Every structure is written in C-alpha cells, then in structure tokens.
Amino acid sequence: QLQLVESGGGSVQPGGSLRLSCAASGFTLDGYAISWFRQVPGKEREGVSCRSDEFTFVVDSVKGRFTISGDNDKNTAYLQMNSLKSEDTAVYYCAAKRGNCLFWTQYRRYDYWGRGTQVTVST
Numbered sequence: 001q002l003q004l005v006e007s008g009g010g011s012v013q014p015g016g017s018l019r020l021s022c023a024a025s026g027f028t029l030d031g032y033a034i035s036w037f038r039q040v041p042g043k044e045r046e047g048v049s050c051r052s053d054e055f056t057f058v059v060d061s062v063k064g065r066f067t068i069s070g071d072n073d074k075n076t077a078y079l080q081m082n083s084l085k086s087e088d089t090a091v092y093y094c095a096a097k098r099g100n101c102l103f104w105t106q107y108r109r110y111d112y113w114g115r116g117t118q119v120t121v122s123t
Helices: none
Strands: 003-007 010-012 018-025 032-039 046-051 056-058 066-071 076-081 090-098 117-121
Touching (some): 003 090, 018 090
Antiparallel strands (some): 018 076, 032 090, 046 056
C-alpha cells in the first residue's frame, strides 16, 4: 500500500530535541516535494517545512531550530527539531506531493499523508 509512516515523536522538556522520520511505503520519494505539517486540536493544520530538489523552506517560527532533510537510499525524510518550545507541541504529519514546493502550504494538494506522530514539549 502507498503511504507515509511517521515516527520519532514523544515527550521532551523545553530546549530538548527530537528527530522525526517519514518513511515512504509503496512508492519512492524521488520527484516529490516533502513537507511537514503540524496540528493542535481546534486549529488548522500549519505548514512547518518543505523540501524539494530546488528549495528548502522553513517557517519563521521554527527557523534556526528545525531542519528538514532526506535520505534517498532509505526512502525517508527527516525533521530534526532542536531547542523545542512548548508552542511546538502538536501532532506532526509528513506529506508528499509530486513536483516541487510551489504552493506547499496548501495541504489539499498533497498526494500522500502520514498518520501523524505526537510531539509534546513540557516541563
């Protein structure tokens, strides 16, 4: 089956780090833009980052703290999250769409979605 599977979430204290993984199953991530979104209850899904062959974007709220990367051999994308804040608490989703990061924040454009992994930052 064609899907994305996130892993690496958990609970961490403010200032801590987590690395999220997004493994593709049934298809290759080559030729896709890979993005990370996050969502808290009662709020709209928020774009965090997008990576393609041409561009890498992170939103201002995580700039300097989060880094998006990928390993083509493992068919896996990563989100390294450092200096975590309580405001980063959310369910994090990876998503893939064919092509590039154009209109990357429009989540309805994505072809594949992971089921989400919970990230909780608290004292």
